[in-house]
Amino acid sequence: MKSCTGKILKVDLTAGTTSVEKIPDEIYEAVLSGKGLGAWYLYKNIPAGADPLGPENILGFCSGALTGTGAFMTGRWTVVCKSPLTGGWGDANCGGVFSSAIKQCGYDAIFFSGISEKPVYLYCDNKGAEIRDASGYWGLDAVESENRLREDNSRGKKPCIAVIGQAGENLSLISGICNEGGRIAARSGVGAVMGSKKLKAVVLAGSKPMPCADPDAVKALSKELGRKINKMWIPKGLGGGIGLMGVGMGKSPLALPMDGSMTAYLFREWGTPSNTPLAVTSGDGPLKNWSAGPNEVHGMRLAMDYNPEKINKIEEAKYHCYSCPLGCGGRLDISGIDYSEYYETHKPEYETLQAFGPLCVNRDLRSVLYMNELLNRAGMDSISAGNTVAWAIECYENGIITKEQTDGLELKWGNYEAEIELLRKMISREGFGNDLADGVKRAAEKYGGKEYAMHVGGQEPGMHDTRNDPQLGIHMVAEPAPGKHTIGMSIQYGAMSLCDICSWAPPATLHPKSEDLEPTENIALISKANACYSMLFDGIGGCYYAEMMGVHMYKAIEYINAAAGWNYDGDHYMEIGARIQTIRQMFNVKHGYEPSKVKLPKRMQGMPPLKTGPLKGVTLKNDEQVAAHWKAFGWDEKTGHPLPETVEMLGINRLMEM
């Protein structure tokens, strides 16, 4: 593939050695790079039954197939491993600049195996790779570690650094890996795997050119997209109206296909915080640990508390990931928060705002900004941590957990001071926090309150309510890394227009919301198309928000053909997506993770249904929808295991022999 280097770097931390392996071109043709390359490599090389925190687990950092080609919005890097949180496939995805840095060292991915005796970091530049002592950085938070490592390696090009904070060092199963001052590959417990290997950081300072078949054609596509985005703006002050828009969406009996450019407009103006007020009032965002409708928590007031204009007021400047013209990120001035020892933070994503705001009925935006910085520095997943804190509050309110057990913390809805203190304890694994640092499943196994513990297969769900979007409920269960919110949603499908590039993808239509609840073949094809396109983007290093812009605004197929020197159609690329997804599921089966045992919590299925609000009376038919989804993929509809004929048809057996 002409947009990839064709090589991976392998690091054995037990032996303290590095080596380079050439990857056959057929692998890139079949699974691209990024998550696809990672899935192929991990399926082949991690033995069945390997301990996720043991030496046999492999931790991979994968760049995308389009990263560095000039294609906009392809700066995502994917971390892959066997997940200690779920026991099955694990991956996490992040923006920043690290993806291009992997390629500029001359590799498409870096895979770590073994365990080092003492803390180390990997340094790599044009001359090669070297394992170095990291004792002086161990114990520091991710931001401070990154700054010091950059200072200490500043002779050549400014290095790009992926690093764990205290949460990863402490083997918290809800920890992630950071770059760029707190942007985090957060899911699946990837930080704990890095910590278990005693690998503090990966420091990359290469400057090799990144390959591309037809750079002029790629640049022309980017210029067209960049010009469109540069002209986008929304008049100041409209953020306060988003909550009202959500009220309308929640009340409407119809699901509207949205234009993909809406994503670009909203995220250019406010970033993902634009979704918070909409989520609170429309039913998209879970409230009070997934237990309440908006009226029960003063939804309109909560929506105004999280008006994104408040965040824009303290935004110093936009933050753009590598190759992104949109800039949905931002650097915020938080010096006005009197109890904060930090002056600046990355703009929190919607997920963090919702998880520590409305999910915990916390009306104090400033406290969430502060908690965002705490989590970014510690390298802890805000989705998992938020669900876990919300569980603890509900248990406390219902007498399942006592004040003695919480070390004196008054865990009440909206008590943000207690939330902050609990987070500190989770990060440092102190007292009650130690029991919560491995996520809500394990906490509920110890203390009870399992009915309040929102997790799917061990991983806490993203902040979008499955009762509002049953399509999302399918993916939260059927996705090989369960609980993720980025694989597919109805609203996303409506924006993408996949039927215009894929012959079997159904058109998105204006339809009654009740239709989304049915386990029909049409719904199964939509969920399959969502998953395949999502895997394609993870293979190219593409951003989820480029995906959401739709195929007419973000021309992924044209980009890949130009960068790789290929001439395939959308059906071909959707099959690549299906292949990546099938290999990930095969990984789960190989490691004894049984997909059929993964269920949505009853509450997330609407059992019993909510009594008020836009989701009143909604109950999912999730089991049937998941079975139909598996069938559409050519997997066994009862077990979720990929069928032998599907594996053969996708050519996976042959790939595994390479």
Place this chain on the structure above:
Amino acid sequence: MAAKKEPHFSYRNCVSCSICVQACPVGALDLTRPGKSGRYRNFFPELVNDRCIGCSMCAKSCPMECINMTAVFDGE
């Protein structure tokens, strides 16, 4: 008098994507110049040290064609 080329930035169409910053083989650029993109506060690329070797990698990499290599002379 020896002539050397250095990047000259036209920020009007710049989208702060940092492709040029990463393309620079010697680390001569960074996104440090404050400015505005439309009405949004942003940081734009600029030369941050004297390492530039005039290789044009930044200009070649820019999808928005915002970088021109212009001659500078010793002492300028």
